[in-house]
Amino acid sequence: MPDAKMQHSNTIAGLAPDDFANLKALEKKSFWLSSWTIHHANHIRPNRDGLKVGGHQASSASLVTLLTALYFHELQPTDRVAVKPHASPVYHAIQYLMGRQTVDNLKNFRSLGGAQSYPSRTKDVDQVDFSTGSVGLGVAVTLFASMVQDYLLTREMLPADEEPGRMVSLMGDAELDEGNVWEAMLEGWKHDVRNLWWIIDYNRQSLDSTVSDRLFGRFDDIFRTTNWNVITLKYGKKLEAAYAKPGGDALEKWIDECPNSLYSALTYKGGKGFREHLVKDIGKVSGIKSMLDEHNDDSLGELMTDLAGHDMERVLEAFKQADPERPNCFIAYTVKGKGMPFAGHKDNHAGLMTPDQMNLFRDGMDIAEGTEWEPFAGLDVDTDALQTFIDRAPFLGLADRNHKARKVAVPANFPMPQGGKAATQEAFGKILNELGRGDSDLAEHIITVSPDVSVSTNLGAWINQRGIFDRLGRADVFKDENVLSPLKWSMGQNGQHIELGIAENNLFLFLAAAGLSGPIFGKRLLPVGTLYDPFIMRGLDALNYACYQDARFMLVATPSGLTLAPEGGAHQSIATPMIGMAQDKLASFDPAFIDELAVIMRWGFEHLQADDGGSVYLRLSTRSLEQPDRDVSTIAEDIVAGAYWKVAPAPGAPLAIVYSGAVAPEAIAAHAEIVEDLPGAGLLAVTSPDRLHKEWGSARSGQTHVKRILDQLAPNAALVTVLDGAPATLSWLGSVKGQRVHPLGVSTFGQSGDIPDLYETYGLDTAAIVDACAQACLAEIGG
Numbered sequence: 053m054p055d056a057k058m059q060h061s062n063t064i065a066g067l068a069p070d071d072f073a074n075l076k077a078l079e080k081k082s083f084w085l086s087s088w089t090i091h092h093a094n095h096i097r098p099n100r101d102g103l104k105v106g107g108h109q110a111s112s113a114s115l116v117t118l119l120t121a122l123y124f125h126e127l128q129p130t131d132r133v134a135v136k137p138h139a140s141p142v143y144h145a146i147q148y149l150m151g152r153q154t155v156d157n158l159k160n161f162r163s164l165g166g167a168q169s170y171p172s173r174t175k176d177v178d179q180v181d182f183s184t185g186s187v188g189l190g191v192a193v194t195l196f197a198s199m200v201q202d203y204l205l206t207r208e209m210l211p212a213d214e215e216p217g218r219m220v221s222l223m224g225d226a227e228l229d230e231g232n233v234w235e236a237m238l239e240g241w242k243h244d245v246r247n248l249w250w251i252i253d254y255n256r257q258s259l260d261s262t263v264s265d266r267l268f269g270r271f272d273d274i275f276r277t278t279n280w281n282v283i284t285l286k287y288g289k290k291l292e293a294a295y296a297k298p299g300g301d302a303l304e305k306w307i308d309e310c311p312n313s314l315y316s317a318l319t320y321k322g323g324k325g326f327r328e329h330l331v332k333d334i335g336k337v338s339g340i341k342s343m344l345d346e347h348n349d350d351s352l353g354e355l356m357t358d359l360a361g362h363d364m365e366r367v368l369e370a371f372k373q374a375d376p377e378r379p380n381c382f383i384a385y386t387v388k389g390k391g392m393p394f395a396g397h398k399d400n401h402a403g404l405m406t407p408d409q410m411n412l413f414r415d416g417m418d419i420a421e422g423t424e425w426e427p428f429a430g431l432d433v434d435t436d437a438l439q440t441f442i443d444r445a446p447f448l449g450l451a452d453r454n455h456k457a458r459k460v461a462v463p464a465n466f467p468m469p470q471g472g473k474a475a476t477q478e479a480f481g482k483i484l485n486e487l488g489r490g491d492s493d494l495a496e497h498i499i500t501v502s503p504d505v506s507v508s509t510n511l512g513a514w515i516n517q518r519g520i521f522d523r524l525g526r527a528d529v530f531k532d533e534n535v536l537s538p539l540k541w542s543m544g545q546n547g548q549h550i551e552l553g554i555a556e557n558n559l560f561l562f563l564a565a566a567g568l569s570g571p572i573f574g575k576r577l578l579p580v581g582t583l584y585d586p587f588i589m590r591g592l593d594a595l596n597y598a599c600y601q602d603a604r605f606m607l608v609a610t611p612s613g614l615t616l617a618p619e620g621g622a623h624q625s626i627a628t629p630m631i632g633m634a635q636d637k638l639a640s641f642d643p644a645f646i647d648e649l650a651v652i653m654r655w656g657f658e659h660l661q662a663d664d665g666g667s668v669y670l671r672l673s674t675r676s677l678e679q680p681d682r683d684v685s686t687i688a689e690d691i692v693a694g695a696y697w698k699v700a701p702a703p704g705a706p707l708a709i710v711y712s713g714a715v716a717p718e719a720i721a722a723h724a725e726i727v728e729d730l731p732g733a734g735l736l737a738v739t740s741p742d743r744l745h746k747e748w749g750s751a752r753s754g755q756t757h758v759k760r761i762l763d764q765l766a767p768n769a770a771l772v773t774v775l776d777g778a779p780a781t782l783s784w785l786g787s788v789k790g791q792r793v794h795p796l797g798v799s800t801f802g803q804s805g806d807i808p809d810l811y812e813t814y815g816l817d818t819a820a821i822v823d824a825c826a827q828a829c830l831a832e833i834g835g
């Protein structure tokens with residue numbers, strides 16, 4: 053039987069020589085097109101505002117070989133990729149060659165409607181799998197996507213005959229400085245993550261300079277400690293051949309020990325610089341002199357920078373070493389700006405070739421002037437065969453990479469917790485629990501997730517119903533040992549709750565991945581994530597990232613505000629209502645009563661699925677309030693639109709108290725006091741400052757919900773607004789009709805106390821509201 057070596061003797065890294073030549077041609081073309089796209093945007097396209105356009109030629113050059121190998125050969129239709137943000141031009145060039153991107157978009161790179169600076173799911177036309185931009189986040193989201201895929205696979209929600217996809221991140225080495233990457237790694241380890249590839253573009257440079265040698269020497273160890281399969285792609289075939297010759301050991305030792313900064317500087321200087329150092333350091337070692345004599349400066353420079361991340365054969369071989377049952381980390385040594393005049397220069401991050409340098413570069417690429425955008429200009433392979441090779445790329449097997457997942461039915465009537473006194477947080481738990489009892493479509497598709505605050509955010513009952521997910525299953529030791537607990541904590545393959553460690557970035561990145569489950573995996577999930585409201589700020593960039601990708605999830609933030617009185621200032625959120633207002637693709641609500649919450653949650657599960665919908669943020673409270681006895685259906689639409697009259701004003705009334713959230717009792721009490729003197733005063737409940745403002749802000753003219761509401765007051769009426777949060781959240785209401793606003797709220801850090809003390813201290817109590825009403829009545833318009 054012929055041995056494996058014999059069988060493959062006619063192939064290069066498993067490819068027929070012609071295919072390999074095609075891949076090399078596409079590598080050259082992707083390199084050219086990405087460099088040219090950036091050059092065109094900066095030097096050729098008219099510039100109207102004088103601002104630097106930018107683009108990253110050096111960072112793109114670094115990843116050309118790896119991206120070419122992946123897209124034209126390695127990637128399968130079910131694989132999903134997050135591309136290093138500043139390698140966007142290479143990504144778009146490759147999609148162009150694959151027929152998924154237009155030349156016009158390349159010409160318009162970084163201008164309105166053109167290819168985006170950083171790959172974008174929502175703004176690019178070429179079906180980006182995961183957006184990137186804020187370094188570290190795109191890396192980690194692949195890990196959570198892999199967890200989501202395992203969830204779907206384990207629960208038999210994906211076709212059994214389909215190969216699971218690999219979630220691939222192509223990352224810059226400096227992305228490893230972002231703590232969120234390590235947070236994700238630890239979480240992934242706990243969950244036995246697999247089908248995951250992180251390919252590190254190890255060019256040993258960041259934005260400002262070269263990166264520290266000390267830390268980077270430890271990375272592979274850290275990965276291995278958490279069960280990653282680490283594959284290092286260090287030297288290319290040319291260098292390996294040189295190492296096999298006399299003096300090769302000394303040469304290899306010299307490169308291995310060369311500090312990052314020196315290696316980068318010499319890469320920039322070229323062969324001459326390397327020669328000087330090699331002669332000085334190891335020139336006397338037998339074989340080195342003849343090795344140096346074999347090379348002129350150019351070819352010596354080529355040899356010394358022959359790193360494996362630029363060697364197609366080595367890259368293809370390395371991909372074969374992946375282990376599907378473990379996460380894989382490829383440390384691919386590369387040169388930032390490889391093949392460019394500023395290769396290795398520490399300042400090359402934003403470097404652009406000058407027009408003269410570009411002319412030389414173009415000649416070197418065998419491209420005639422005027423043929424710069426032609427897909428196959430300057431290539432010395434048969435172009436028909438090349439086109440066939442591209443068309444055969446397995447990656448293209450999925451024509452539309454954005455699946456259209458079916459909608460999940462949302463019951464018309466939602467569970468409505470009853471009871472005289474209740475808090476919104478408690479009601480949230482009850483609503484989920486009620487949903488969890490049944491076997492509705494909705495309950496099947498909800499997945500809850502929390503960073504170690506499941507119990508304290510009231511997910512306990514739901515977890516008891518539906519279980520914690522673990523793809524391998526883990527026993528509930530406390531239960532097995534008969535230790536009594538109201539909470540079941542066994543983890544199994546049918547669970548619908550994902551328990552994360554305390555790391556809010558991980559929560560939001562999980563929500564991003566699970567919230568994209570429909571388009572990415574073809575199976576819609578409705579993720580509900582809980583955390584304490586103030587800690588939204590810990591994961592804010594990841595939240596923003598999730599929204600930017602149009603991931604759909606329900607964020608339940610509780611407890612919130614001063615209402616969390618004994619917990620002290622560090623736990624009392626102030627700015628979050630304004631975050632909720634300003635964050636795109638996130639409809640935020642601050643309900644006071646539990647029937648409002650039920651209405652909002654029902655609507656929310658629809659909104660999560662609407663084409664023009666988005667995610668939903670509920671700011672809840674542990675404060676127990678006396679609940680109104682009413683039929684909420686008559687005001688359901690208003691609750692969702694953002695406001696309703698709790699007590700309608702007399703037509704043309706001079707004053708209204710406007711409240712949002714858990715300060716309702718104080719607002720109600722203050723209103724009861726003032727109507728004695730001002731019988732027509734109104735009491736307005738604002739359930740969503742965000743939705744109210746958004747509709748008003750986007751309607752340049754005409755009626756809006758908030759206008760209709762405020763029309764009922766006098767044109768010069770006073771609005772005393774109050775919420776347990778930043779007062780600016782409601783103070784804009786004065787601009788709707790030009791009415792006067794007296795904004796109450798929390799403007800300074802909280803502290804421990806009980807609600808009466810804190811509300812008095814921060815001016816949210818009944819007396820403060822009544823006082824503000826009195827002042828408003830006394831004040832002259834414009835006074």
Ligand SMILES: Cc1ncc(C[n+]2csc(CCOP(=O)(O)OP(=O)(O)O)c2C)c(N)n1
Nearest residue numbers: 111185186187224225226227253257258259
């Ligand atoms: C969160 C965040 N902070 C800062 C930046 C600005 N920035 C863009 S790229 C970069 C460094 C990139 O270094 P590396 O990841 O090694 O990529 P390379 O260009 O070397 O391939 C920085 C700091 C960013 N994009 N995101």
Ligand SMILES: [Mg+2]
Nearest residue numbers: 225226257258
């Ligand atoms: Mg780098």
